[in-house]
Amino acid sequence: VRQDGTVNILGGKKVAVVFVLGGPGSGKGTQCSNIVEHFGFTHLSAGELLRSEIKSGSENGTMIDSIIKEGKIVPSEITVKLLQEAMIKSENDKFLIDGFPRNQENRLSFENVIKISPEFVLFFDCSEEELVRRLLGRNQGRADDNIETIRKRFRVFEESSLPVVQYYDSKGKVKKAHITRKRFSIFVQSSYI
Ligand SMILES: Nc1ncnc2c1ncn2[C@@H]1O[C@H](COP(=O)(O)OP(=O)(O)OP(=O)(O)O)[C@@H](O)[C@H]1O
Ligand SMILES: O=c1ccn([C@@H]2O[C@H](COP(=O)(O)O)[C@@H](O)[C@H]2O)c(=O)[nH]1
Numbered sequence: 750v751r752q753d754g755t756v757n758i759l760g761g762k763k764v765a766v767v768f769v770l771g772g773p774g775s776g777k778g779t780q781c782s783n784i785v786e787h788f789g790f791t792h793l794s795a796g797e798l799l800r801s802e803i804k805s806g807s808e809n810g811t812m813i814d815s816i817i818k819e820g821k822i823v824p825s826e827i828t829v830k831l832l833q834e835a836m837i838k839s840e841n842d843k844f845l846i847d848g849f850p851r852n853q854e855n856r857l858s859f860e861n862v863i864k865i866s867p868e869f870v871l872f873f874d875c876s877e878e879e880l881v882r883r884l885l886g887r888n889q890g891r892a893d894d895n896i897e898t899i900r901k902r903f904r905v906f907e908e909s910s911l912p913v914v915q916y917y918d919s920k921g922k923v924k925k926a927h928i929t930r931k932r933f934s935i936f937v938q939s940s941y942i
């Protein structure tokens with residue numbers, strides 16, 4: 750229990766978190782793997798945790814599966830609990846959290862439960878044209894890599910996820926990697942990396 754009365758769920762350990770955000774297919778998972786190799790972070794993909802939950806046959810699996818196929822956002826309490834469990838299980842004190850927070854409610858839920866603010870947010874800015882090309886060429890058998898769901902994921906990204914990037918940008922916490930054409934960059938006025 751901290752002096753301000755809040756409880757650190759990670760047992761008092763000082764933990765660094767970096768959120769990795771960007772449109773579907775912008776390379777979050779790919780770049781997290783590269784970063785992990787060189788900088789000693791543990792990579793936690795919220796999408797992977799949710800897909801594992803489906804595969805494990807958990808009671809929420811069917812609901813998560815249908816939300817992912819619709820390109821929508823899984824309720825915060827489920828995703829935050831999975832992230833919390835993964836962070837507690839890990840021995841590490843540095844985490845790259847990929848694909849989360851997806852909306853403002855996710856962000857608030859993480860703040861309230863985990864009680865850690867990110868060191869910064871890595872944002873991959875990429876044109877929709879390039880995103881579609883990458884997603885349709887990914888060939889990993891994902892149920893949401895079809896053009897119908899991809900369009901829905903783009904809409905959710907613009908409506909719900911970009912406001913989270915804007916929020917962190919207003920706090921000076923966004924480091925932007927500019928991938929191709931500036932489809933989404935009008936929303937964010939921040940430093941480039
Ligand atoms: N810099 C790059 N240039 C070309 N292709 C790339 C690049 N980075 C990633 N890719 C490819 O694009 C596809 C999507 O990459 P990745 O899975 O890392 O994206 P993501 O942001 O994690 O996507 P999602 O949000 O759907 O999980 C993959 O097939 C990957 O190999
Ligand atoms: O915090 C999250 C992360 C993911 N989802 C759902 O999973 C899919 C796939 O996520 P990827 O990051 O692309 O692997 C995403 O479209 C959402 O439906 C989520 O709800 N919350």
Ligand SMILES: [Mg+2]
Nearest residue numbers: 777778794796
């Ligand atoms: Mg990914």
